[in-house]
Amino acid sequence: MTSHPSRPSRSAGREVKEKSIFDAARSVFAELGFRGATTAEIARRAGVPKANLHYYFPTKEALYRAVTEQILTAWLSAASSFDEQDDPAQALAAYVGAKMDMARADPLGSRIWASEILRGAPVIRDFLETTLAEWLSSREKIIRRWMDRGQIRPVEPRYFFYMIWATTQHYADFETQITALNRGKPLSDEQFAVARAQVIDTVLRGILAPI
Amino acid sequence: MTSHPSRPSRSAGREVKEKSIFDAARSVFAELGFRGATTAEIARRAGVPKANLHYYFPTKEALYRAVTEQILTAWLSAASSFDEQDDPAQALAAYVGAKMDMARADPLGSRIWASEILRGAPVIRDFLETTLAEWLSSREKIIRRWMDRGQIRPVEPRYFFYMIWATTQHYADFETQITALNRGKPLSDEQFAVARAQVIDTVLRGILAPI
DNA sequence: GATGGATTTGACCAAGTGGTCAATTCGTCA
DNA sequence: TGACGAATTGACCACTTGGTCAAATCCATC
Known part of the structure; x- marks a missing residue:
């Protein structure tokens, strides 16, 4: 001291x-x-x-870059939850759950990302084209392996990921709308838990091979 | 003349x-x-x-209001495709398909909506709280009727709609990202058709009652 | 308590902002 | 053709913008 x-x-x-x-x-x-x-x-x-x-x-831009950098780091950390399980159902549930939790805990990060994409991604374009593209294509391979084993239905993996990203991030990016549709009150913890469970469940039912 | x-x-x-x-x-x-x-x-x-x-x-605001007004009209028109079928699978497929087509044909409208929500929806708040809230709650009733008849699985209808909205609008709002992940080329018509079909299929599998 | 670098901030600036206005040009119709 | 309202636009204005700077203050160290 x-x-x-x-x-x-x-x-x-x-x-x-x-x-x-x-x-x-x-x-x-x-x-x-x-x-x-x-x-x-x-x-x-x-x-x-x-x-x-x-x-x-x-400068304003330096501040903005510092902010985006932290967001990209957080994104990668949530993404790692996809890799900790071998079973499709468990891996996907963990990943979707982590993304939902992130949307709830840090909606601002998701919103800044969305806003950056809306304006054409001048700052994070490089991240999208390199790190994110690599992440996506390597996970595509995992999905295809599950398909080959008959564990999941045949789908185009990338569009499946888009659905996961869109749905989970919606709870952060469109919080204003969700609140307006919930009698002006933000989703309670209980409501969010229901939404979270339902998102995981629906995604899994949409892709898992019927028993 | x-x-x-x-x-x-x-x-x-x-x-x-x-x-x-x-x-x-x-x-x-x-x-x-x-x-x-x-x-x-x-x-x-x-x-x-x-x-x-x-x-x-x-004024700039008058111009903005004119733009948003047109978007709300277009939204309602796409929404009507939900009501033209009695069968859940057909109604949902038509609705999701219409939303996908709208995201493809007029991505700007979706993006302005997203941007408006991101800033707290000062201009369209009233629409969200009245027209949209009414639309949603009346369609919730239809969904619940299908559930009661055992035609679809039990879900919280509103979170199901959020998934549809998020997924379809993602193809408009995040086009920059989707393009960056597609070797820098926008989705071709063929690719989009695949994505469209898969979105419809996955949504339906996620909610339809198993045979 | 004196020194000197780190920190703080009011005042300032050039460039850009939404919006105005008066002078001009245009198109229609008697 | 002439008259008159609609449409056009360069010049302008008050205000806001991102950023600078020098003078003042702070505080760890000697």
Whole structure:
């Protein structure tokens, strides 16, 4: 300890402040997209003067890149849950469940991703074309192996993944709509649990080979 | 005919010009969202001076409202395809197919909707809470009737609709990503036909009662 | 308690924003 | 043809934008 406990150390203060700017940026980017977001609004939500924001992140784009980077990391971590099981039903249930949990726990990340795609993915295009494309094609092989073994019905794996991504991310990206359709109240934990179970169940029934 | 054929009449000229501004606005709003879109960019894509744009649409918001209005109309029209069949399999196949066709034929509409939801739906909130909520709850009743008759498995109808909406709209909203994952080429008509058929098939298998 | 780098921030700037307006041009019809 | 309303548009305005900067303040270390 190099400083008084009640006053944060210099480096700890930096981390806290950086994080508060970072979090404010996430929420503004998620709502308004890159172009619509303003550094003034981000600074306001972070509770710092705008000049201070530019001390920690030199440009709006640098801040945006920092935010997207974290999102891509989180995506890959959720994706790994697909690989921990050999059985199709278990692997898919784990993966879909993890994606649903992510949509619930961190909707902002999903929304920023969506907004980035909507504008043509200028920043994450490289990720899509390399890392994500490789992930998808290697998992396609796994799906095809299951098909060959007769464990699942014959499908085009990539369109199957699109359905999983679309359905799970919908609970984050369209939360406003879901809330409006739920008498103005966000889904309760119980409601979400039902939705989560049903999504897993429907996806599995859609692809598993009949007994 | 009140004017020379090669020179459009005054009112026809108005319609053409209004439409070119309207279409330019759709594409800019779809890419950049309401806040990110600029009237200058819309005017540029429409090929008219900015002052001219403001002659036809007094404000950016008026233009945006005109655009969203058309989208809501189109949504309702696709939704009606759900009601034309009594058999669950046929009704659902028609509805999902219509939504897929819409995502293919007019991806911009879907993207503007998505962007509007992302920012909290300030403009279409009323539509969501009234017209859409009513549509959903009346179709929920139809689904429950099918369930009571044992024609489909027991599910929470609204989450089932969310899956349909998410999956079909994904082909419009995430076209950039889908293209990036398809070696940089947009889905061909053949590929899309496969995706369309598979989406319908998977949705049906997920909900239809086993024989 | 003096030093010096890290941090903070009000004031500022050039470029871009949505929108206005008056002067001009156009098309129609008497 | 002339008159008159519809349509066009360059110039302009107040305000917001992302970003800069220099002066002030903080704080770990000696």
